[in-house]
């Protein structure tokens with residue numbers, strides 16, 4: 001646990017602004033929240049906080065509510081513009097927070113009143129640190145296009161009921177439960193989806209919006225099957241999207257209900 005007087009903009013020894021080009025995700029903000037609560041030794045639930053945890057805890061909560069609303073902050077090269085709960089805009093830097101001009105003991109000043117009381121008095125600074133940490137701690141895996149510089153281009157998409165998807169994949173699973181054989185998949189525009197494993201084939205009527213032909217490695221199918229099997233029956237609709245990354249590499253995503261996964265495919 002650390003003291004309340006340290007600069008909250010520097011809890012991990014880095015005085016830096018977030019960058020305008022790095023995405024800020026909900027998962028990243030959650031990770032930042034955990035890190036800051038742990039850093040300041042503050043319980044997540046206000047009721048569980050000791051008297052001395054309450055001041056910083058309140059500031060951390062206020063800043064977190066602010067950053068969850070991405071209309072209330074904008075990252076610039078040399079500051080973050082923060083809109084506080086009364087609509088006033090503050091220009092916050094790693095080491096300073098500035099608001100509209102006001103009078104302090106009869107003299108005009110632009111220093112944020114909270115910042116003037118001490119760094120932790122200014123929740124704008126904490127908000128900026130949430131955003132910076134969210135970028136650093138984001139647990140979301142880098143998407144293939146971010147890793148390679150390629151862009152993912154949508155090739156085809158189809159929506160199926162969970163039951164139909166389960167019937168298709170269940171049959172193919174039974175053909176080779178050890179998942180050693182690869183699977184070929186054919187989307188026929190406006191007509192059907194077919195899966196082939198060895199000499200076996202299963203086809204279901206469906207309406208893909210375009211043609212797509214691709215192969216799934218057996219082990220990738222195993223991942224997909226273990227994700228689909230428990231929840232598909234209760235999921236009314238699942239959307240399958242085929243994305244092209246390079247001439248032969250691609251990604252198949254499955255999204256619907258609690259299902260949200262992506263597996264690598266080879267485009268044929």
Ligand SMILES: [Zn+2]
Pocket residue numbers: 090092097098112113114115122123124125
């Ligand atoms: Zn401030």
